[in-house]
Amino acid sequence: MRFEPKDQDWETKTRASFARQAFMSHLGARLTHVMPGEADIELDLVPQLTQQHGFFHAGATSSIADSAAGYAALTLFPADTGVLTSEYKINLLNPARQPVIVARGRVVKPGRTLTICQSDVFGLDAGNEIHLATGLFTLMALAGMKD
């Protein structure tokens, strides 16, 4: 294990917080992997997530990239500390038109106030992985704000 979580309850709190993100349910997103410093979120290609050419809207792609980064960070936060996205940047590399896409958020640098994560999005299609997007995210730890 590369990172040592400060809160024994890291997995339960992360899954519970994800379950409370109404926006993630609205997109049909699934939290498919949680480890200290890591979180993966998946989306299926359904019509309501598309833009005008029938691909995933960049907003859908980056929404799961953002949540994956946020939950990767949250796993390393102390108890009773919430997470908020301060800023991020994302490069869209390839058209997102695979049946399933997965965002993999990984902590690059944990910190007391700011945690930096990388989040990469891949399209899963018949056993192949296509690199769709890569982003850098700054997450803020909010002491005293339960997540």
Place this chain on the structure above:
Amino acid sequence: MRFEPKDQDWETKTRASFARQAFMSHLGARLTHVMPGEADIELDLVPQLTQQHGFFHAGATSSIADSAAGYAALTLFPADTGVLTSEYKINLLNPARQPVIVARGRVVKPGRTLTICQSDVFGLDAGNEIHLATGLFTLMALAGMKD
């Protein structure tokens, strides 16, 4: 008028393309303003757009910021040219918990291949405007791809 559109049909094509973005309908987004180099998109604070603290999810905020930037760019593209987001960066400045938020996309630098836009998101609350987010977007013009 600061920018001269290359396609007389700029308003119709922009509104028609927005109407085809299923993801925007799924969020309940409204295109409330279109001018050459400008597009505004609004969202209402409804439960399905929130994160775990009841605020707009950063993904919802940046989705309308992205679409506003993209449509601001599209107004200046020649006919039969589509728009795709190449990359963007967004800073979230204040909690997004106002009844309505509006993203205002504005072209900073038009170009044959790449167009740079700024998109700012404001919360509208009882006549006040709160600056929620500011972002920079690179949009790509795709010749031969109808938008």
Place this chain on the structure above:
Amino acid sequence: MRFEPKDQDWETKTRASFARQAFMSHLGARLTHVMPGEADIELDLVPQLTQQHGFFHAGATSSIADSAAGYAALTLFPADTGVLTSEYKINLLNPARQPVIVARGRVVKPGRTLTICQSDVFGLDAGNEIHLATGLFTLMALAGMKD
């Protein structure tokens, strides 16, 4: 005055800190304007600041954009508080080949821990201003670290 400085000494400390940035002297940079929440820095087009095509190197352009953002932020910090760049993003809009370039750093959102600035770089050529770059910067306030 849009922003109220917390430190009466804002101008002296900002100019003194700039004078101690050896890297700015090495580039030949000049701090030409300081106001609460604002700082401008200029560079002359000299051969040692160029890239392989004879334009200002993007590194030179963004170095003054970064310092201008940092000093714009510092003017609003309390006494005995240092400034550090946490992250930034910059879009290069036009070739930087004017005799003089100026970076104008402006605070967008001051904060106790994080301050967000926009920094725009312009080329000055025979009375004209060409927009060369626009960037967003996150600056961190470091209490107890004199700047």
Place this chain on the structure above:
Amino acid sequence: MRFEPKDQDWETKTRASFARQAFMSHLGARLTHVMPGEADIELDLVPQLTQQHGFFHAGATSSIADSAAGYAALTLFPADTGVLTSEYKINLLNPARQPVIVARGRVVKPGRTLTICQSDVFGLDAGNEIHLATGLFTLMALAGMKD
């Protein structure tokens, strides 16, 4: 070899272009590694590259990150094609105060028009590597512009 260069002359042209970047010489930067899709650039901690606390100025750190990204991209370009930075974003992770820093530019996604690179900067100190910065860069290929 992960990437197939389109120009047999990739190494010579990359080294020659670096040698013509006067700004890199002005910083004392060394190109220490070139491979298809890869370029490393090093800097020594000398007083003229520091900010007010004696660390490397963020501008120096990101200048070599930018050049490393640009040359990583150039190795994959066809002959008679120049490289220009379109935009980038960088997160500064740790104070840069090691005797030597190295920026490692790597192509993430090559493209006819746009190439996306990641550039990571490490501090080298007594056999240790400290991760100082991570950035994402969009490079543009300019046909007909010799680099």
